[in-house]
Amino acid sequence: MSQLAEHKRRRIDELTARTAEAGGVSLFRDAGRRLLRNPTAIVGATIILLFLIMAIFAPLVAPHDPVQRFPELTKDLTVDSIPGATAGHPLGSDPLGRDFASRMVYGARQTMFVGVLATMIGLLLGVLLGAIAGAVGGWVDVVIMRFTDVMLALPSLLLAITLVALARQSTQWTVILAVAIVNVPIFARLLRGSMLAQRESDHVLAARALGVKPRDIALRHMLPNSLTAVIVQATLTFAVAILDAAALSFLGLGDPDINRAEWGLMLGVDGVRYFEVRPELAYFPALAIILVALGFTLLGESMREALDPKNRR
Amino acid sequence: MVRVVSRRLIQLVITLIALTTLVFFWLRSLPGGPVDALLGERATPQTRELLIKALGYDQPIWVQYGHFLKNVVTGNFGNSIRTGEPVMDVIGRSFPATFELALAAIIIAIGLGVPLGYLAARHRGRLLDNATIVITLIGISIPIFFLGYLLKDWLTQSLHLFPPSGRISTGTDNTDVTGFFVLDGLLTREFDASADALWHLVLPALTLATIPLAIIIRITRASVLDVLDADYIRTADAKGLRNPTIRKRHVLRNALLPVVTIIGLQTGALLAGAVLTEKVYNWGGLGTLITDSISGSRDYPVLQALILLAALVFVVVNLLVDLSYAIIDPRVRVR
Numbered sequence: 152m153s154q155l156a157e158h159k160r161r162r163i164d165e166l167t168a169r170t171a172e173a174g175g176v177s178l179f180r181d182a183g184r185r186l187l188r189n190p191t192a193i194v195g196a197t198i199i200l201l202f203l204i205m206a207i208f209a210p211l212v213a214p215h216d217p218v219q220r221f222p223e224l225t226k227d228l229t230v231d232s233i234p235g236a237t238a239g240h241p242l243g244s245d246p247l248g249r250d251f252a253s254r255m256v257y258g259a260r261q262t263m264f265v266g267v268l269a270t271m272i273g274l275l276l277g278v279l280l281g282a283i284a285g286a287v288g289g290w291v292d293v294v295i296m297r298f299t300d301v302m303l304a305l306p307s308l309l310l311a312i313t314l315v316a317l318a319r320q321s322t323q324w325t326v327i328l329a330v331a332i333v334n335v336p337i338f339a340r341l342l343r344g345s346m347l348a349q350r351e352s353d354h355v356l357a358a359r360a361l362g363v364k365p366r367d368i369a370l371r372h373m374l375p376n377s378l379t380a381v382i383v384q385a386t387l388t389f390a391v392a393i394l395d396a397a398a399l400s401f402l403g404l405g406d407p408d409i410n411r412a413e414w415g416l417m418l419g420v421d422g423v424r425y426f427e428v429r430p431e432l433a434y435f436p437a438l439a440i441i442l443v444a445l446g447f448t449l450l451g452e453s454m455r456e457a458l459d460p461k462n463r464r
Numbered sequence: 465m466v467r468v469v470s471r472r473l474i475q476l477v478i479t480l481i482a483l484t485t486l487v488f489f490w491l492r493s494l495p496g497g498p499v500d501a502l503l504g505e506r507a508t509p510q511t512r513e514l515l516i517k518a519l520g521y522d523q524p525i526w527v528q529y530g531h532f533l534k535n536v537v538t539g540n541f542g543n544s545i546r547t548g549e550p551v552m553d554v555i556g557r558s559f560p561a562t563f564e565l566a567l568a569a570i571i572i573a574i575g576l577g578v579p580l581g582y583l584a585a586r587h588r589g590r591l592l593d594n595a596t597i598v599i600t601l602i603g604i605s606i607p608i609f610f611l612g613y614l615l616k617d618w619l620t621q622s623l624h625l626f627p628p629s630g631r632i633s634t635g636t637d638n639t640d641v642t643g644f645f646v647l648d649g650l651l652t653r654e655f656d657a658s659a660d661a662l663w664h665l666v667l668p669a670l671t672l673a674t675i676p677l678a679i680i681i682r683i684t685r686a687s688v689l690d691v692l693d694a695d696y697i698r699t700a701d702a703k704g705l706r707n708p709t710i711r712k713r714h715v716l717r718n719a720l721l722p723v724v725t726i727i728g729l730q731t732g733a734l735l736a737g738a739v740l741t742e743k744v745y746n747w748g749g750l751g752t753l754i755t756d757s758i759s760g761s762r763d764y765p766v767l768q769a770l771i772l773l774a775a776l777v778f779v780v781v782n783l784l785v786d787l788s789y790a791i792i793d794p795r796v797r798v799r
Contacts (some may be wrong), residue, residue, distance in 0.1 A: 176726065176788075202627075231501075277614075297478065297479070297482060298482075300475075300479050300482075301479055301482045301483050301486060301775075304479055304480075304483060304775040304779055305483075305771065305774055305775055305778065306732065306733035306734075306735055306736035306774065306778065307733070307736065308733075308736035308737075308739065308740075309735060309736045309739070309754075309771070309774055312739065312754065313767070313771055315758075316758045316762055316767060317490070346500065347708050390604075390605065394605075394607055397607045398607065398608075398609065398740055401607070401609045401740065401743070402739065402740070402743065402755055402758070402759075403755075403758075403759050404758065408699075418607065418610060419607075419609070422610070423609065423613055426613050426617065427617070427621070430617065431608060437606070437607060437610045440605075440607060441602065441606050441607075442605075443606045444604075444605035445601060445605045446603070448601060448604065448605060449601070
């Protein structure tokens with residue numbers, strides 16, 4: 152056998168092996184594989200994972216209690232000088248004589264809490280509205296869509312500010328709810344769009360032909376297939392949520408609890424107030440926020456890229 | 465074309481009416497209602513009674529709603545709780561400052577964003593592209609008020625390159641004609657004042673431009689990449705068209721649509737960024753007005769007018785975007 156024929160046969164074998172492999176792979180498996188091969192996704196996921204570990208094991212990682220005021224720190228504390236790193240306090244003191252490093256570690260917990268909750272609430276409400284609009288259609292759809300139009304007519308941060316202003320006294324929950332509600336129209340429109348796109352698709356037609364009840368078609372066949380876009384959006388929303396929460400704190404509309412160690416609060420209140428005295432009070436929470444936001448943005452965008460049918464081979 | 469525009473106009477009006485209605489009922493639903501917000505907690509029942517009469521709150525809600533709509537159309541939003549002046553006067557005074565800032569920011573964002581995004585796409589995968597991607601990613605992940613403090617600290621406190629805050633140096637002899645300080649200087653030939661105002665504008669405008677700039681770069685890059693992959697570009701290339709012709713006629717024109725959309729969205733959202741930027745630089749525009757109307761006792765009449773103004777700007781900008789589609793893309797004109 153000539154070398155050329157041998158070479159050709161090996162190429163054909165390789166090709167058939169590859170198509171066989173690709174042919175039986177579902178969109179999710181395929182997307183997952185592409186995601187794992189994408190360095191951007193890995194970087195994003197790693198950042199998120201590290202901060203998650205820090206959040207979960209905060210009591211083990213943090214050197215001290217985040218709300219305890221230390222006499223050795225308060226001793227030298229004035230408005231014009233906040234003690235820096237000392238033995239036992241690697242990042243020094245915050246303006247109230249508390250261990251800043253511990254507050255940063257616990258901050259991961261609180262910040263993730265705010266971000267996750269705001270995103271989840273926004274997602275749930277949005278999915279609910281979007282699913283109703285997409286499944287019911289008709290005037291219900293029109294009303295819901297006009298409603299989202301109105302909400303989207305205001306820039307998101309401005310809407311959040313307005314919502315917080317509704318409450319007499321802002322608490323951690325007004326912040327979470329305001330940031331969540333701002334994202335409701337985005338999720339709703341997204342879900343409605345992908346449900347509408349499926350209405351005429353083969354699997355829905357097949358289900359209808361088989362006599363599946365409309366409610367079951369919407370819940371079992373259309374909704375699960377529409378969730379991908381929403382999950383990608385949720386990943387990206389998380390980044391926006393913690394940035395918006397930080398902005399609200401900066402505007403004096405954040406959580407009034409002075410014990411709460413949350414990065415947005417630490418940056419937006421003490422960080423900027425003492426910027427000229429000790430900029431580290433702003434640098435560390437800002438860096439943490441940037442990293443987490445970056446992590447979620449990187450992961451979200453690579454997820455979107457991986458799920459894009461254009462990139463399928 | 466006329467049909468597209470008229471449909472959009474009708475949608476715009478519906479959206480604004482819906483928002484106005486929401487704002488009206490929102491004010492009614494406040495704990496204690498607007499009367500308590502106006503009077504505070506120490507009012508006697510008699511003064512309460514008088515104010516309720518004076519404001520017409522003893523009339524049926526639909527009559528009140530009609531009055532409210534009439535007032536909105538004629539631009540009468542009542543008086544500010546904080547200062548007692550008519551709301552429109554308060555807003556009118558703050559408007560030029562924010563307009564000047566937003567205009568400068570959007571000029572920076574478009575002027576830098578579109579060329580940078582285009583260059584990044586043309587040099588895909590190379591150093592320039594990667595550097596641009598990293599910078600834009602940081603740009604959308606950084607809290608912009610923090611960036612503002614950072615710029616202020618580095619460029620004014622340490623290097624003394626720019627003034628730290630305000631719109632113009634104290635003691636500058638400027639005549640207030642239009643409220644736009646840079647323009648005023650030019651009109652009255654006080655060029656020093658103009659230059660000084662411009663100098664004060666640089667850092668706030670840069671801060672406000674950060675997010676739109678990053679987003680415009682990313683969208684431009686993605687859009688140009690899409691177009692560069694398209695068959696008609698390969699065809700144009702194969703036909704032997706010269707590179708500059710392809711770039712101008714085929715790539716840029718086709719890539720521009722999503723970019724224009726995002727420019728519209730970002731312009732409409734500038735007021736939100738202005739709230740943060742103005743607080744950092746003590747700018748004294750609409751953003752500051754929003755912060756002031758919320759902190760402490762809430763100045764609902766001002767807030768309500770500002771919300772409607774923000775929505776109006778947003779909707780009008782997006783209408784302009786739709787109209788510009790027709791100029792860029794002939795296909796829209798036919799439809």
